[in-house]
Amino acid sequence: MAVKVSMKVNGKPVSAEVEERTLLVTLIRENLRLTGTHVGCDTAQCGACTVHMNGKAIKSCSIVAMQAEGADILTIEGVAKADGTLHPMQAAFKENHGLQCGFCTPGMVMNALEFAKGHPNPTEQEVRESLEGNLCRCTGYHNIVKSIVAGAKAMAGGR
Amino acid sequence: MNAPLIGARIARKEDYRFLTGAGQYTDDVTLPRQTHAVFVRSPHAHAKIKSIRKDAALKAPGVLAVYTGEDLAAAKVGGLPCGWLITDVNGQPMKEPPHPCLAQGKARYVGDHVAIVVAETAEQARDAADLVQVDYEPLPAVVDASKARAKGAPQLHDNAPDNTCYVWALGDKAAVDGAFAKAAHVTRLELINNRLVPNAIEPRAANGSYSRAEDSYTLYVANQNPHVERLLMTAFVLGLPEHKVRVVAGDVGGGFGSKIYLYAEDVVVTWASRQLGRPVKWTAERSESYVSDAHGRDHHTIAELALDKDGKFLAMRVQTTANMGAYLSTFASCIPTILYATLLAGQYTTPLIHCEVTAVFTNTAPVDAYRGAGRPEATYVVERLVETAAREMKIDPADLRRRNFITTFPYQTPVALCYDTGNYNATMDAAQKLADVAGYAARKKDSEAKGKLRGIGYAAYIEACGIAPSAVAGSLGARAGLFEAGEIRVHPTGSVTVFTGSHSHGQGHETTFAQVVADRLGMPIENVDIVHGDTSKVLFGMGTYGSRSIAVGGTAIVKALDKIIAKGKKIAAHLMEAAESDVEYDRGEFKVAGTDKKKMFGEVAFAAYVPHNYPHDKLEPGLNENAFYDPANFTFPAGTYICEVEVDRDTGQVRIDRWAAVDDFGKIINPMIVEGQVHGGLVQGIGQALTECCRYDDESGQLVTGSFMDYCIPRADDVPSFKVDTRETPCTHNPLGVKGCGEAGAIGAPAALMNAITDALGVKDLAMPATAQTVWRAMQNRKAA
Known part of the structure; x- marks a missing residue:
């Protein structure tokens, strides 16, 4: 139907x-x-x-x-500004090499955006726990964790 | 003048599209009049196919066609080829059973492709696939390689008695046995290198399309080497001329080896698109990936190391049984042989090595290269042996390694390879410092005070990358050349498009290769774009695997650049009315030595395309050059990994407390990207040692670890952050001095981690993966003993 x-x-x-x-x-x-x-x-x-x-x-x-x-x-597709400028969380992924093949990346960013709202200054361990439902096979998570810590701080700082 | 780009941490050019959802992976491509396919797969590990009834499926809504092995046979579609011929100990070629694209007569593993259903939508195809009635007669199955060779075991292929593909050996057995007889100490280990499922997060996908108007095909496919895919598919399976087939591997969501191969699905959707006159798309579901992607590893090995009283290695003896799965995947045969036994010298001067490998067919998914491909298995053998020998002889494990390190180069190993350069003490020193080995004793005390066990483990790995000198590979059985191709297209106003036969599926070639080109030409990186992954754009390519991209693909680009600069000098000499021999190129400028005369690169490019004032009698217009590069040798990245674990005495849970990795990749183009490659490799290696194990049920042959819920790839909170560093001994035989970095982590990590866990537990043997249950059992057994 x-x-x-x-x-x-x-x-x-x-x-x-x-x-x-x-x-x-x-x-x-x-x-x-x-x-x-x-x-x-x-x-x-x-x-x-x-x-x-x-x-x-x-x-x-x-x-x-x-x-x-x-x-x-x-x-x-709706996360960056209308003029194409990356959202601070997206920018943090780029600056910290938080992506490789890019396939898990949209999900990682969407999850991180919600997490960062409640965690303006997260610890590495908090970020790792927040990624329980997102798998990445390329990065070993090291740089994703760095990206989300940096992105959350940037969002809290109103960048 | 621009700052040097080689060695710079430059954020990746490709990231913007991935971060904004603009990547174009195979499943994202939807063509006009697109149809969708689902494969009917065998639910049995081993069964006769007595009949297949299509009628109910054909009547289902939206269904356009159902094809089976009979249809392919009638159309004379060939089977999948194997790209490497191994010759066995008796001088006979390996057994190569037919590998039909859709099963013919028999299914040989759970997931074997039996039929394809094509419909208007994926849902309709999925519904109709359930209506294809296959009458199976189940047969006894065997999934374990050793059991498959036993008397009375079910036989998979008529032409492979005892399910044996080959027995192959390398080395002087008599000399090795002689050395063992005289040894002061012999360390012996039985090792299982657990079967792994690669699990790139993008599932495999293929979208075949036929144009009647052009009488040509286009295949969009998640693949690491589109030209190889095209060559194998056209020449060996479909019997088509290559110029009528375009293969596009656009954005690819991770490969790790699993997307090197020509798979049946790729062939069948391409063939079906012509039958239907419409594009046919198939995208694997994850559960389908588990049963049908080529798996990795699956070795059972008896390994022995002979030492003299001072700990000098005298000889190594290795016997391996390698599970090939039900059929030979594209490069399956060379993985447990050429890419394995040749690495058994490791970083050491072991003068005598013998290795015998028995490759066996079983009712499981085919096994092929997975990140590291033979080299992780070799490193696991060598480094578990060395660490165990050190414990048995009560010699510090780092010290035992140092006593045996190769220190003079070039070094000819007894297992065929000749290492051009390296400095193993340097990476060991740096790793020990980075890991704070000096503070280990205090940390161990702290752990004990908390009631936890602590252990430390080393792995000093070596790998052979940059595969390969084609002549050497050919003499060892390769049925392909292993060069790489590159093209530099300079545009009239001086910007540059580079076409490479290497393929990026996460490695960042669009940035790394652009750094090389922009650095050499002395231009901003924004002026250079890298194109890969499309046979209609790139002249040729052997693709990306074995950490070969920068060493082979990068060198092809440098060779083409040399030609661009050589031609540019001729043009500049004409423009400046100087002798060509007096013209020098210095980062963006052609200069006449000893004068202030100069022409910018862009001016020379413009003159080449607007050749009003041009040496037409000596030169063609345009500035566009190709190069093919066939390497002189392999490259030999090496390094030392040290990890420390804490083990919970009550639960057996292992926590990685710290990890130091020091690698020698030769010259590094982009350290940020290199570190990312190491992190990712380490976590795949940690996954193998700690969480991942592909298991088939012994009786039924069913895959019992067929989802992310049963087969545990590491999650973020399973793994630590890493301390990584590098040391540089430049490769001596390529112009960039590069070696490759893609697989190192996965090669060195399992041995380092298992050495740490066995140290913590005080046990000699422990099987991967060291799950909490496995570790807890080992602790109970030790208590009982």
Whole structure:
């Protein structure tokens, strides 16, 4: 059965015809062609599909699109400023070499954005624990941890 | 004049697109009239396929086609080839059973590709895949390599008796046995190098597309070497001319070896796109990756080291059984042989080495190169042996290593390789300092006061990178050349596009290679772009694996740059009315020696493309040069890793307290990127030693570790931050003096960590991965003994 869903994605109202079983991530990637949100597993472990729904980081592979009816969704494409300037958290990933192949990166950034709001000056251990639901196979996490510590501080400093 | 770019920590050029979601990975490519494919895979480890009924699937909504092995056979689609011929101890070629792209008659492992379903949407294809009725007759299966050779074991292939692919050996057995007979001490270990699943976070994907108008194909694929993929697919499987096939490996989300190979799915979607006249896309689900990506390692080894009374190594004897899985993957055969036994000298002067390897087929996924590929297995053998020997002989483990370090170069090992340069004492010294080995005794006391066990472990690894001199590789059985190609295209106003046959899937070539070019040409890095991963753009390429990109691909670029500068000198000499021999190039400027005459690089480029005043009688217009570079030798990165662990006596939980890594990668282009490569490699090595183990059920042959919930790749809170440093002995045979850094961490880490854990526990043997359960059991066994 096709159903119509409507929501706001990156500030813009969108609607799409989807199946009842269509996952939010499928709607984002296939219907909206926002391919920055990635799928790295089928067990909600890797976190590559992390987006914000109503301000909270969620795994978009783990809810169906219909559950996001009326919601405010933010994907990685909506994080930088309209003029293309990187958000301080994105900039921190770049400065600290917090990414290699880039596949887990959108999920890492989306998760870090939410974490940083509650942790303006996090310890390394707090950051490592916050990454429990995001897998990276390239960086060994060392520079992701550095990036998030720096990004959180930059966000708190109003950069 | 610009500051030197070689050696600078420059933030990566490619990061912006990845950080803003603008990367273009294979699954992100959706073509007009796109269709979607799902593969039907064998649920049995070993089964006869009696029949396949497609009709129910074909009637399902949206389904366009179902193809099986019979369809491929009728269309004369060949099987997957193996790129390296190993000759066995009797001079016979290895057994190469057919490896059909869709199973024919038999399925040989759980996940073996049996049929493809193509539909309008991925969901429809998935639904219909369940309706393909395959009548299997399950057969007994064998997943363990040693058991597969036993009498009465199920046989996988008619042409491989005893499931044996080959028995291969290197070294003088009689001389080695003689040395063992005279040894003052012999250390013996039985080692399992656990099977691993590579797990790049981007699952494999392929999107094949056929154009009737052009009679040509395009394959978008997550792959590390698109030209090799094209060559193998066209020449060996589909029988197509290469100029009719374009392979695009755009952004690739990690490889670690697993995306080197030509996989069946790549061939089948390409072939199917022509049958349907529409593009066919397949993207693996993670559970599919677990069963169908090429796995890594899986060795069972008996290793012995003979020493004299002073701890000098006299000889090494190694017997390894290597599990190849059900079929030979693209480079599977050379991993436990050429890339393994040749590294058994390590950093040491061991004069005699013998290694015998038995490669065995089992009902498991094919095994091939995974980060390090043979060299982690060799380092694990050497460094576990050396550390154990030091403990048995009561010699400090660092001291025992130093007594045996190679100190004069070039050094010809007894296992074929000739090391050009190195300084193993320098990396050992630096690592001991970085790790604060001097403070270890006090830290051990502190741990004991807390009721914890503490251990320290070393690994002094060496690897052979920059594969390879083609003639040497060819003489050892390689069916490919192993050079690299590069092209420098200077544009009329002086900016530069570089085309490289190397491929970046996380390594940062777009930055590192641009640094090399911009530095040599003396221009801002913004003026240089690197293009890779598309056979229609790049002239040729052997791709990225074995830490070869900078040493081989980077050198090809430097060779092309040399030609650009040589031609530029000729043009500049003409423009300045000087003798060519008087023109020098100095970072952005062609100068006439001894005068103030000069021409900027951009002026010369402009003259080449607007050749009004130009030496037409001697030179062609334009400024565009290619180079192919075939290395003179391997490169030999080496280093020392030292780690310290604390073990909880009650739970067996291992915590890595500190880790120091000092590597000698020769000259370094971008230290920030190099450090990132080391961090990532270390965590994959730590994963092998601490958390990761691929297990098949012995009876059923089912993969029991088939998801991120059962197979534990390290998470951020499983691992520490690292102290890393480098020492530089430049490679002697390439112009950049570079060696490669991509695999070191994964090569050295497992031995260092297992040496630390066995030190903490006071045990000799402990199997990887050292999970809390394994460690706790080892502690209980020790108590009981």
